[in-house]
Amino acid sequence: MRMYDIIDKKKKGLELTADEISYVVDGYVANEIPDYQVSAFLMTVYYQGMTEKELSVFTDRMAKSGDMVDLSAIDGIKVDKHSTGGVGDKTTLAVAPLVAACGGKVAKMSGRGLGFTGGTIDKLESIPGFQTAIPEKKFFDIVNTIGLSVIGQSAEIAPADKKLYALRDVTATVDSIPLIAASIMSKKLASGSDKIVLDVTVGSGAFMKNAEDAIQLAQRMVEIGERAGRQTIAILTNMDVPLGVAVGNDIEVIEAIETLQGNGPEDFEEICVEFASQMLYLGKIADLQECRDMVYDAIETGKGIEKLAEMVKAQGGDESYIYHPEKFEEAPYQKKLIADQSAYISAMDTEKCGKTAVILGAGREKKESVIDPKAGIRFYFKTGEYVEKGEVLAELYASDQEKLKDAVKYLKTAYQYSDAAVTPMEEIIGYVT
Ligand code: URA
Structure with a gap:
């Protein structure tokens, strides 16, 4: 089997066999197939997708590339x-x-x-x-x-x-x-x-x-x-x-x-x-x-x-x-984000909210970054609510004052406002079974 032929076959939109998919996953884990060929393979999947059979075999090989945890020592349905x-x-x-x-x-x-x-x-x-x-x-x-x-x-x-x-x-x-x-x-x-x-x-x-x-x-x-x-x-x-x-x-x-x-x-x-x-x-x-x-x-x-x-x-x-959750110590520095207008919040860029928490130290900027457990954000208003100018939209916590300043500026850009009331998304949107 040759990796070149597998990439070419997938590129043409043909279904790969279980053996071909196993060859890709097993070969990559064993360092027998170089990154550049697997990169090309991933890009063909990006454009051609995977059939149900291909995806099932691909996932199974990935799962079996390491330990398969056996939970049978635990009673009942896990x-x-x-x-x-x-x-x-x-x-x-x-x-x-x-x-x-x-x-x-x-x-x-x-x-x-x-x-x-x-x-x-x-x-x-x-x-x-x-x-x-x-x-x-x-x-x-x-x-x-x-x-x-x-x-x-x-x-x-x-x-x-x-x-x-x-x-x-x-x-x-x-x-x-x-x-x-x-x-x-x-x-x-x-x-x-x-x-x-x-x-x-x-x-x-x-x-x-x-x-x-x-x-x-x-x-x-x-x-x-x-x-x-x-x-x-x-x-x-x-x-x-x-x-x-x-x-x-x-x-x-x-x-x-x-x-x-x-x-x-x-x-x-x-x-x-x-x-x-x-x-x-x-x-x-x-x-x-x-x-x-x-x-x-x-x-x-x-x-x-x-x-x-x-x-x-x-x-x-x-x-x-x-x-006694009051035993969790408060962060040494806190800063409030104040609403600069009276309006409905029509949207919050939630990725920006998450990135703000990372800036504060609650997440990792780099793989080796150390988490600050006290860093974070408390939101007082969310999408769909009406806020008056001067009210506190959110409070930010950090152990580093510089980070706090950058984070407040950044979080401000996450909000959008409107004069008319907006209905936020339902919490549960649907089920797939
Ligand atoms: N989470 C994962 O574990 N894998 C992805 O590819 C995306 C999100």
């Missing part, structure tokens, strides 16, 4: 959740405890921040002592005992994706729907859960800027999951505004705690209840309406917050922070 990324997305921090409080099992491997989007692992590490790298046996034991554990993804999960993503990043081939679908689903298949609930975000703070593309991405991911024998559903959600009102690390943990106590922002609570209910339903805990009732009950009775505290304790963290 349901995973994954978001395609967003700003203020602390969903796992609230959803995993709610699912565990209602009898589900969550054995979750999460990632760090990617670009302007935050990562669950960075957020969890802002809880003093919390360990995100623990031995596999301990991970299984914690899930069996308390129902949930969230750890960092190990380097051995889908190494083909790591290598291909780095190449896509420098060859303008990141924004290809089949390549994104394979990248995400290879990691999900390798992570071992029986069932998967996907959060496909849509809008200015998401990879998918419009609903049509998001539906296509969701369909491709569901198709991959089903072909691999893992029941998968996708929920399309609004990322045209930051989720909740907090963006950062400490402040997102606090917002998740408040939500588990029933005092969270409405949009975030709606998303958490929906994802937790769908996960419980896929886990065959009860029918969907009963699952929703159970989740609301876990919030009202405090069973959800107890689960979060149990997980924090089991993973070496100081659980007193969960019951």
Whole structure:
């Protein structure tokens, strides 16, 4: 088999065989095929797409390029959740405890921040002592005992994706729907859960800027999951505004705690209840309406917050922070962004909101950058709301005064205004099953 012939065949729009696709993935991981040929291959996929069969084999080979985690030591149906990324997305921090409080099992491997989007692992590490790298046996034991554990993804999960993503990043081939679908689903298949609930975000703070593309991405991911024998559903959600009102690390943990106590922002609570209910339903805990009732009950009775505290304790963290979030120290510097006109907010560039958080130190400018857990933004008004001139639109937090000045200037450019009322996108846009 020759890589040249495979590129040429794909360029002409012909379907590749399973052997040809395996040859590309396996050869690239083994350093037997050079970057320039794989770059050309990725570009042909960008333009020609992939058939259902091609995508299924491509994803499967990527998943099998590293460890395939075996979760059979954990009793019951394991349901995973994954978001395609967003700003203020602390969903796992609230959803995993709610699912565990209602009898589900969550054995979750999460990632760090990617670009302007935050990562669950960075957020969890802002809880003093919390360990995100623990031995596999301990991970299984914690899930069996308390129902949930969230750890960092190990380097051995889908190494083909790591290598291909780095190449896509420098060859303008990141924004290809089949390549994104394979990248995400290879990691999900390798992570071992029986069932998967996907959060496909849509809008200015998401990879998918419009609903049509998001539906296509969701369909491709569901198709991959089903072909691999893992029941998968996708929920399309609004990322045209930051989720909740907090963006950062400490402040997102606090917002998740408040939500588990029933005092969270409405949009975030709606998303958490929906994802937790769908996960419980896929886990065959009860029918969907009963699952929703159970989740609301876990919030009202405090069973959800107890689960979060149990997980924090089991993973070496100081659980007193969960019951006393005021223990999280405030950032040394704060600055308010003041509205300079009276008007409706007609749009917020959510990617800019995420980039503002990165400028403040809440995300990474470079791979080796160190996260500042205290840095972040609290939004007081969002799209659709009316703001009076002089009111505080948002408050920014940082440990570095210079960063704060740059960030306030930049965040100001994220807002658009109108004189007439505007209706923001629904939180839940649709389902793909
Ligand atoms: N997230 C991933 O893991 N991969 C992509 O290609 C895009 C988003």
